[in-house]
């Protein structure tokens with residue numbers, strides 16, 4: 001995906017990673033040698049060098065010389081002003097015209113030390129943006145399904161990450177709390193009574209509540225259906241008594257959502273609720289405006305917009321219906337009001353819609369109509385498409401009987417399974433601590449499984465795999481952090497006090513230092529590319545680099561005091577990075593497990 005208007009791209013906002021420091025120096029050398037300004041130095045990681053400069057290949061055409069010559073002149077320019085002397089031990093021309101740079105060990109060590117002392121741990125500080133994030137968005141009186149789980153988890157990780165970078169995130173939970181079904185739902189609630197067990201289902205098992213209402217409606221029992229239809233009219237007409245009972249219903253549903261959010265440890269709160277009903281007062285004005293602008297036309301009795309470029313399979317233009325022939329408004333009108341509000345009232349720079357992939361056509365049409373209406377200005381709406389969560393059979397995850405999985409039951413099972421492992425491994429800990437760990441590990445495993453694959457791809461929900469202690473899993477990373485906590489317990493040292501000067505001698509030590517320096521750039525990429533899985537991959541590789549280091553380099557029994565202090569400092573930096581990285585993903589790191 002294109003990074004769009006995201007400010008995190010480029011070196012300008014970054015601090016400690018080698019590319020951020022070398023990039024501008026290579027650009028300056030290109031200017032000195034060839035008189036070309038602001039040329040992208042094209043720095044890439046490479047298996048043959050700490051950093052590879054690929055600019056010569058692209059420059060060759062412009063300069064009119066073979067890439068190897070360009071590369072050689074570039075090295076001469078870099079040498080001439082000593083641009084690399086403090087940073088690079090060696091710069092070599094290789095292959096068709098790459099520059100392979102070997103960094104100085106003492107430079108890497110100093111950067112690691114500086115990053116560890118930075119309160120932001122090397123996170124970039126880009127120009128702050130206003131970013132509304134639309135995520136979770138379950139429907140009132142319906143069970144949240146695994147699709148909602150994934151938008152909740154991915155949206156929350158993006159919210160945490162963008163906020164950590166300094167952006168003003170506006171969390172928006174666009175719950176489905178409005179529309180035709182509310183007539184029958186309210187009538188049902190009135191019949192069973194607000195304080196009945198049947199009403200309580202809204203908090204515990206909303207699907208059963210919904211189905212009971214639906215059954216009465218379909219059976220045409222007495223005048224239930226007629227009353228339901230009248231109730232929708234009363235609701236949308238602003239009848240106070242109807243609104244009062246509707247509010248009670250939302251209140252009960254909120255208890256259900258909040259239980260899920262608390263269990264999941266996500267940052268969504270009541271104040272982030274901005275459901276479909278919020279925009280009801282704007283809908284008439286939206287239709288009037290689009291009609292006045294000549295964008296909406298009446299077709300078969302309904303008011304529609306036909307945004308250019310959207311056609312059905314047979315080539316006919318696709319409508320976005322904004323007012324049905326009976327005068328009612330639907331999902332599309334609400335979304336148009338929503339996007340106008342986000343662009344014009346919230347002054348959004350980017351709007352993230354963390355929503356299931358099947359809604360891509362709908363959202364693309366909304367974005368296009370908003371653009372045609374002139375509402376967007378510089379606002380960039382983005383659909384962060386969420387792929388399906390599948391069962392072992394490769395179909396959308398369902399229970400054996402084919403019913404949708406109850407999300408709470410799924411989360412409870414994750415915690416239970418994690419608990420069995422923790423109970424077996426840590427009989428030495430008391431019950432409370434074991435159950436707290438089980439919760440962090442079980443929930444962390446589910447969240448990590450959602451986050452570690454690209455958000456737009458499908459994946460198979462598999463408890464055994466997500467709870468495994470090896471491989472790219474949440475528990476693996478939590479375990480890596482817990483192991484480091486135990487090293488510090490053994491040393492009788494608080495990791496915050498491990499501030500010895502870093503010395504990098506062994507190859508595994510050096511590789512670990514380099515890995516640490518990437519943290520800021522990776523977090524910047526997560527925000528720019530809206531790709532939390534990149535942070536997962538990074539943390540997994542960092543944990544592996546730590547294991548390799550720990551196998552090769554004794555820490556507590558290091559040969560000298562200096563080395564011991566250095567290795568403890570390195571170890572503390574890894575712990576801090578793991579804990580902070582997991583926190584950006586919304587995953588806790590227990591101190592023991």
Ligand SMILES: NC(=[NH2+])NCCC[C@H](N)C(=O)O
Nearest residue numbers: 134137138139174175176355
């Ligand atoms: N602005 C939006 N359309 N957000 C997504 C809403 C998702 C919708 N409630 C659903 O469950 O499918």
